[in-house]
Every structure is written in C-alpha cells, then in structure tokens.
Amino acid sequence: MTEVTPFLSDALVGAAAAFVVFAVVVLYRVVKGPTMQDRVIAVNVVGSNTVVILALLAAAFGESGFLDVALVYALLNFLMSIAISKFTVDRGDVI
Known part of the structure; x- marks a missing residue:
C-alpha cells in the first residue's frame, strides 16, 4: 500500500473513532428496539459500521x-441479516 502521511492517518483514525461512537449509539436500538425488524436493522448497521x-x-x-x-x-454480516430475517418470517414475527 502507499505511504500515508501522519495527518491523514490521524484523520482516518478519528473517523474510525466517530464510527465506533455511532455503533455504540445504535446498540441502544438493538437492545430496546420495539420490534424484531428494528433490532435486525440495527444489528446490520453495527455490522456495516464494523466493516x-x-x-x-x-x-x-x-x-x-x-x-x-x-x-x-x-459477507458474514449479509448472511446473518438474511438468516435472521428468514427466522423472523418463519416464526411469524413479521407484521
């Protein structure tokens, strides 16, 4: 890979830290989501933030x-979202 300047490296780490904060905020919706669909989407958002x-x-x-x-x-995040969605449909939790 190409060499990254210290300023750019710090900026990228700062952006990653901002995404970590956002993922922690979204975890509230994973725990308190009123419906299963809210929880599935929140888990998918956390997984996308991790990527x-x-x-x-x-x-x-x-x-x-x-x-x-x-x-x-x-790839695992995508498969997990599909599996959870199929599980909720099979259980009848979809409105």
Missing part, C-alpha cells in the same frame, strides 16, 4: 490484511 471501521484502519495503518477481514465480515 467501515476496519477499512478506515486498514488505510490509516497501511495494513492490507484488515481489508481481507473487512470483506469476510461484510
């Missing part, structure tokens, strides 16, 4: 291995 955080950290530190982990996690 973005990993990508930002990969760019900040110049580690391409983080991008591999982010890609695998994105």
